[in-house]
Amino acid sequence: xxxxxxxxxxxxxxxxxxxxxxxxxxxxxxxxxxxxxxxxxxxxxxxxxxxxxxxxxxxxxxxxxxxxxxxxxxxxxxxxxxxxxxxxxxxxxxxxxxxxxxxxxxxxxxxxxxxxxxxxxxxxxxxxxxxxxxxxxxxxxxxxxxxxxxxxxxxxxxxxxxxxxxxxxxxxxxxxxxxx
Numbered sequence: 001x002x003x004x005x006x007x008x009x010x011x012x013x014x015x016x017x018x019x020x021x022x023x024x025x026x027x028x029x030x031x032x033x034x035x036x037x038x039x040x041x042x043x044x045x046x047x048x049x050x051x052x053x054x055x056x057x058x059x060x061x062x063x064x065x066x067x068x069x070x071x072x073x074x075x076x077x078x079x080x081x082x083x084x085x086x087x088x089x090x091x092x093x094x095x096x097x098x099x100x101x102x103x104x105x106x107x108x109x110x111x112x113x114x115x116x117x118x119x120x121x122x123x124x125x126x127x128x129x130x131x132x133x134x135x136x137x138x139x140x141x142x143x144x145x146x147x148x149x150x151x152x153x154x155x156x157x158x159x160x161x162x163x164x165x166x167x168x169x170x171x172x173x174x175x176x177x178x179x180x
Contacts, residue, residue: 004116005109007174012105015072019101020094028090028097030077035086035158038078039142042165045070046135053129064128065176068169071135075166079104082159108163112170123171131172135165 033041045067052064080100092100116123123131138161145151145158 004121004174005113007177008109008112008170011170011173012072012109015069016098016101016105018069019073019076020098023094023097027094028092031081031084031087031090031092033077033081033086035078035081036143036146038074038081039139039146042071042074042078043136043139043143045074046132046139049132050129050136053132063176064132065173068173068176071169072166075162075169076101076104076108078162079108079159082162108166111160111163112167115167123168124175126171126175128172128175131168131175135168138165138168 049064049067049071052058052062052067080097083100141155142158142161145155145161150158
């Protein structure tokens with residue numbers, strides 16, 4: 001599991017770098033996004049990944065990497081929005097946004113390490129396409145929870161689903177490094 005932790009950190013560093021650069025370009029404009037909007041943005045990215053995986057012809061010469069990075073960063077944004085709520089105007093400076101990003105990553109990585117221990121790194125034997133399908137399934141679950149106004153009977157809730165999507169995306173990026 002030591003390699004997983006290092007690989008995880010390497011993927012997240014790339015994602016964090018993009019997040020910080022976009023913060024410098026756009027500020028925290030994302031603070032106005034409601035959770036269903038973020039869920040829909042994540043859904044679009046996951047559907048694009050699935051389309052790239054299934055279609056032999058690509059009209060844009062890109063692989064899934066950028067979309068998985070987007071899922072990671074938008075999942076973190078969603079976790080921040082869950083904690084802080086939605087605002088009418090951006091209210092975070094770059095420093096505070098990065099601090100919150102780092103906190104959400106630490107929480108999500110801790111969850112990954114606990115699950116990874118219990119599951120024995122089974123994800124390493126999975127296909128990237130299966131991870132994509134799991135992300136889409138989680139998104140459909142989140143959409144249903146949102147449609148139910150957050151009420152669940154036995155579900156683990158929205159936070160855990162966003163964290164799982166983030167972790168599945170990290171796993172996919174790690175696996176893609178070995179298959180390129």
